[in-house]
Amino acid sequence: MIDSVLIQITSGSGGDGAISGRHEKFVPRGGPDGGDGGRGGNVIIVGDHNENTLINFRYEKNFSASNGENGSKAKKHGKDGDDVVIRVPVGTQIINETGSVVADILNSGEEYMAAPGGRGGYGNVKYSSSTSQYPVIAQAGEEGLKTSLRLELKLIADVGIIGVPNAGKSSLITFLTAARPKIANYPFTTIDPVLGIVEHRDKDFVMVDIPGLIEGAHEGIGLGHEFLRHIERTRVLIHLVDGTSENPSEDFHKINKELALFNEALIGKPQILAINKVDLDEVSVLAEDIRDSMGEDAWKFHIISAVSGEGVGSMMDEVVQVLSDQPSVIPPNLSVDLQETDIPVIRPEPRRRGVSIYQEDGVYVVQAPGVERIAQRIDYEDWLARMQFYKHMQKTGVVKALEDAGISEGDTVRIGDIEWEWD
Numbered sequence: 001m002i003d004s005v006l007i008q009i010t011s012g013s014g015g016d017g018a019i020s021g022r023h024e025k026f027v028p029r030g031g032p033d034g035g036d037g038g039r040g041g042n043v044i045i046v047g048d049h050n051e052n053t054l055i056n057f058r059y060e061k062n063f064s065a066s067n068g069e070n071g072s073k074a075k076k077h078g079k080d081g082d083d084v085v086i087r088v089p090v091g092t093q094i095i096n097e098t099g100s101v102v103a104d105i106l107n108s109g110e111e112y113m114a115a116p117g118g119r120g121g122y123g124n125v126k127y128s129s130s131t132s133q134y135p136v137i138a139q140a141g142e143e144g145l146k147t148s149l150r151l152e153l154k155l156i157a158d159v160g161i162i163g164v165p166n167a168g169k170s171s172l173i174t175f176l177t178a179a180r181p182k183i184a185n186y187p188f189t190t191i192d193p194v195l196g197i198v199e200h201r202d203k204d205f206v207m208v209d210i211p212g213l214i215e216g217a218h219e220g221i222g223l224g225h226e227f228l229r230h231i232e233r234t235r236v237l238i239h240l241v242d243g244t245s246e247n248p249s250e251d252f253h254k255i256n257k258e259l260a261l262f263n264e265a266l267i268g269k270p271q272i273l274a275i276n277k278v279d280l281d282e283v284s285v286l287a288e289d290i291r292d293s294m295g296e297d298a299w300k301f302h303i304i305s306a307v308s309g310e311g312v313g314s315m316m317d318e319v320v321q322v323l324s325d326q327p328s329v330i331p332p333n334l335s336v337d338l339q340e341t342d343i344p345v346i347r348p349e350p351r352r353r354g355v356s357i358y359q360e361d362g363v364y365v366v367q368a369p370g371v372e373r374i375a376q377r378i379d380y381e382d383w384l385a386r387m388q389f390y391k392h393m394q395k396t397g398v399v400k401a402l403e404d405a406g407i408s409e410g411d412t413v414r415i416g417d418i419e420w421e422w423d
Contacts (some may be wrong), residue, residue, distance in 0.1 A: 003153040003229070005057040009115050012142030013082035014069035016377065017121035019310040021134060022074075032134055033075050034124040037141045040117030041065025041081030045094060045151075046342050048087040049108035052195075054153055065115075068141055069122045074209025081117055088151055091233060095150040102149075106156070114149060118142030121373055127392065136385045137392065140376035142369070152229070155193055156321055157208035162236035162259075164251045165211075167242040168276040171195065171306035176316070193230050200316045205323060208234065228262045235321060235326040237271045240306075241290070243283030248275065249293040270322050272302065275317055279305035357405040363412045363419065364402060371398055372416040380420070 015037025022033045063086055069078035094103040094112055099292040103112035121139035128135050132197035161169045178197025194209040198310045210230055230393050231237070239246045239255065252273070276292050283290075287303045292302070302318065355368040368371070371393060379385045393399050402413065403423070411422045 003054055003298045004149050004150065005054050005061065006148055007057055007063060008146070008148045009043045009062075009084075009086075010064040010146040011043050011115035011117045011144035011337065012065040012067040013038045013144045014038065014118035014120040015070040016077035017126070017138035018073060018076075018180045019124045019136055019138045019377070020072035020073035020403075021077050022156070026308045028226055032124040032128050033073055033303065034138055035071030035074070035076040035078065036123050036126070037120030037139075038068030038080040039069045039120050040144045040360065042083045042117045043086065043115040044083055045092075045103070045112045045114050047090045047105035047108050047110040049090055049217075051087055051089040054151055062313060065117060067119050067144070070118065070141075071120070071138075075123070075125055078120055080120075082344035083117075085192075086114070088357065089153055090154040091154050092179055093152045093154060095152060097148050111364060115147060118121050118144045121377070126389070130361055132388055132391070135388055136379070136382060137374055137388045138377050139370065140373040145254065145293065153232045155195065155208055156206070157195060157230075157234050158205035158234065159198070159207045159238060159319060161207065161209050161232050161238045161240055162231065162255060164242060164245070164255060167240045167251075169209045169211075169240050172238070172240060172274075172276070172304075172312070173207055173249045175306050175309060176200075177207060183327035196317070201320055202325075204281055205320075208268070219253050223302055228259070229267070231269075233261070234269065234308045236322050238270050238315070238319065239271045239273050241273065241275050241279040242273045243287065243290060243303075244280065252294060258314030268324065270320055272315060272322065274302045274304050276306055276312075278303045279308045296410065313413075318329040326338045355401045357401050359405075363414050364405060364407050365396055366402070366413065366415045368396065368415075371396055375415040375418045378418070380418075 016036050018031065018034030020032060020034040042062055056124065065084040066081040068081045071078045076321050088105060089103060089109055090106045090110075094105070094114070096102050119142040120280050121141045124138045125136045126139075127137055161172055163169055173194055173196050176198050193211065196207050196209075196227075198205055198207050208230060240253065241252050245251050256267055273294065275283070275287055278287060280388075291303070292300055302311050303314040304315055306312070356367070357367070358365050374389060374392060378389050390399070407413070407422055409423055412419055412421050
C-alpha cells in the first residue's frame with residue numbers, strides 16, 4: 001500500500017499587464033487601454049472517497065498549474081490560468097517542507113489551497129491620473145509558488161484489528177465484512193491494511209485489518225511505521241491473540257509495548273482482547289489458562305473462532321457498546337517525522353508586503369513586491385517611463401525609504417533584477 005509520498009507542486013504565474021493606448025479615428029485623446037493580466041492557476045488538494053491509497057502518486061509526482069495570459073489592448077483582461085486539482089483519499093495529511101501538518105483531509109470534497117496562483121499584473125490603465133494621462137508603465141504578473149509537500153495517508157476506521165502475524169486478523173474481517181484479503185496459514189499473508197464495513201445490531205461501522213506487527217515495529221522494522229500510523233485514526237482496537245502461540249501473553253504484551261513506543265496515545269485506546277482459534281482442541285482446552293495469564297490488562301476478554309464464528313457475536317456486542325462511549329472524531333496526531341528523499345525540497349519565499357530596504361555589497365536593495373513587478377516592465381531607454389516609475393516609487397513610499405536609509409546621488413539601487421544609478 002502506498003501511503004506516504006512526496007510531491008512537487010507549482011502554481012501558475014500571473015499574466016503581465018499591457019501597455020497600450022487607443023488609436024482610433026476621431027478619438028484624438030484616446031488614452032491608455034492596456035488590460036490586466038490573468039491570474040495564475042491554483043493547485044488545490046481535495047479529498048475523494050473514491051480514492052483508497054496514494055498509489056497514483058508513485059509515478060506522477062510533479063503538478064503544475066498553467067500561467068495566466070497577458071492583458072492586451074482595448075482593456076482586455078488576460079485569461080486566468082487553469083487550476084490543477086489533486087485528489088487524495090480521505091484521511092490524508094498534508095505536510096510542508098518543515099515537517100508541519102498544514103492540512104488534514106477528513107471529508108470527501110474537503111479542499112486545501114496548496115499553492116495559490118500568482119496575481120495578474122495591472123495594465124497601464126490602472127496608472128492613469130490627472131497628472132499622468134498616458135502612463136507607459138504596467139505591472140508584471142506575480143510569480144507562482146513552487147514547493148514540495150508530503151502526503152501521508154492515515155486510514156479512518158472505527159475499529160482496528162491488531163495482533164502478531166498469523167493471529168487470524170484477515171479471517172476475522174472476512175467473517176464480519178465483505179472484504180476479501182488474502183488468507184493463508186503462514187505469517188505476513190496480509191501486507192496492506194484492509195477496510196471493511198461491519199453491520200451488527202443495526203449498527204454500521206468501518207473496520208480495518210492492520211497487518212501483523214512484530215517486535216521493533218515502532219522503529220520501522222517489518223514496515224512497522226506504515227502499519228502503526230493507521231491505528232492512530234481508530235476508536236477501538238480488537239487485540240487478536242493466536243491461541244496456538246507458544247506464549248500468547250508475551251505476544252499480547254509485546255504488541256502493546258510497540259504501540260506505546262510509537263505513540264503513547266495508542267495504548268490509551270480501548271482494547272477488546274480476543275483469543276482466536278478456539279475451534280481447535282488445543283486452544284479450547286487452554287483458553288481459561290490463557291485468560292489468567294493476561295492479568296488485569298485484559299479488561300475486555302473474549303474467546304472466539306474467526307473461522308466458525310464461535311464467540312464473535314458477543315465480542316461484537318462489546319465492540320458496539322464501547323464504540324457508543326467513544327467520540328466520533330479522533331483528533332489527528334500531528335507529530336511528523338519528515339524523511340529524507342531524493343526529491344529536492346524547495347522552500348518558497350513567503351509573499352511579502354510593504355517596503356523594506358537593505359544594503360548588500362554597497363548596493364541599496366529594495367523589497368516591495370508591487371514595485372518590483374513594475375520594474376520588470378519598464379523600458380529604461382524611455383525617459384517618460386523612467387519618470388513615471390519614479391513618481392510611482394514616491395507614491396508608494398520607496399523613495400522616502402531609500403532616503404531614510406541614507407542613499408545619495410551616485411549610489412546603486414537594485415529592484416528585482418534591475419540596477420541603476422541613483423540621481
